[in-house]
Amino acid sequence: MEVVESLLPILRRAAGDLMRQRSIRDLEKTLAGIVHAAVDTVPGADAGGLSITEDGRVTARTPTSGSVTKLDQLQSDLHEGPCITALEDPSEDGLVxxxxxxxxxxxxxxxFAPHAVEAGYRSVLSTRLCTDGRGMRAALNLYGGRPHVFDANARLTAGLFGAQAAILLYGSQHATxxxxxxxxxxxxxxAKGIxxxxxxVDEDDAFQMLVRSSQDTNMKLVDVAQWLRRETAERRRMARDADAG
Known part of the structure; x- marks a missing residue:
C-alpha cells in the first residue's frame, strides 16, 4: 500500500506536466515524458526507453541514453530480448x-544478453503497455547496472506505472x-474553395471533382488537395513575379 500511495502523486504530477505543456498532442514529447518519469520513479532503474510496434516492425523511441538506443534497437534487429518477449509472448503477464x-x-x-552486459547493464525490466491491440503496441524498458535490482517493490511500481503510462500513450495517439x-x-x-x-461550381461539385481526381490518379484525397493548394500558390507566386517584372 505504501508503494501505491507514494507512486500515485508522482504519476499525477507527470501527467499534469505533460498536459500543461500540451504535449499530450505531441506523441514524441509524451513518450519522452513517460520514459524519464519511469526512470526517476522505479527503484533500481538507471536508464530506459520505449519500444513501439507499428506495421509489424519494432522501433526504439525516446531513450535516456545512447546505449539504450542501441540496445532497444538491437532487440528489434535480433527479435530477441525482454522487450520482444513482453510485446509478443501471450504467456507472459506483460512484465518480463x-x-x-x-x-x-x-x-x-x-x-542479446552479451551486448547488454557489455554496455553496462545486468538487469532489464520490460513492461508491456496495452494501447490499441489493432495498431500500435509498446513496451517500457528499464535498465539496471547491477544484477537483481528489480525486486518485488520495483516490479509492482513498474506495473502500476505502465498502466498509467499506457493511458497517457493511448490518449496521445488519439489526440495525434x-x-x-x-x-x-x-x-x-x-482545395474545395480553390x-x-x-x-x-458549388461545394458539392468541387468535392466530387476532388474525389474523381483521387480515383483517377490513385492518390489519397488529402494528397490531391495538398497538390492543388501547392499548385495554386505557385501560380499566384508566378503572377506576382510577372507583375513585378
Whole structure:
C-alpha cells in the first residue's frame, strides 16, 4: 500500500506536466515524458526507453541514453530480448524481468544478453503497455547496472506505472490522429474553395471533382488537395513575379 500511495502523486504530477505543456498532442514529447518519469520513479532503474510496434516492425523511441538506443534497437534487429518477449509472448503477464544477463538469464536471450552486459547493464525490466491491440503496441524498458535490482517493490511500481503510462500513450495517439484528421479536413476545405472559385461550381461539385481526381490518379484525397493548394500558390507566386517584372 505504501508503494501505491507514494507512486500515485508522482504519476499525477507527470501527467499534469505533460498536459500543461500540451504535449499530450505531441506523441514524441509524451513518450519522452513517460520514459524519464519511469526512470526517476522505479527503484533500481538507471536508464530506459520505449519500444513501439507499428506495421509489424519494432522501433526504439525516446531513450535516456545512447546505449539504450542501441540496445532497444538491437532487440528489434535480433527479435530477441525482454522487450520482444513482453510485446509478443501471450504467456507472459506483460512484465518480463531479466535478473542477471551475465548469469542465468543469458541462456534465455543468448544473442542479446552479451551486448547488454557489455554496455553496462545486468538487469532489464520490460513492461508491456496495452494501447490499441489493432495498431500500435509498446513496451517500457528499464535498465539496471547491477544484477537483481528489480525486486518485488520495483516490479509492482513498474506495473502500476505502465498502466498509467499506457493511458497517457493511448490518449496521445488519439489526440495525434484527431489533429491529423482536422488538418486533413482543413486542407480539403481549402482545395474545395480553390475549385469553386476557379471553375464557378458549388461545394458539392468541387468535392466530387476532388474525389474523381483521387480515383483517377490513385492518390489519397488529402494528397490531391495538398497538390492543388501547392499548385495554386505557385501560380499566384508566378503572377506576382510577372507583375513585378
Amino acid at each position: 524481468l531479466a535478473d542477471d544477463l551475465a548469469g542465468a538469464d543469458a541462456a534465455r536471450w543468448p544473442d 490522429n484527431l489533429m491529423r484528421a482536422v488538418d486533413s479536413r482543413d486542407v480539403i476545405g481549402q 475549385l469553386m472559385e476557379r471553375f464557378d
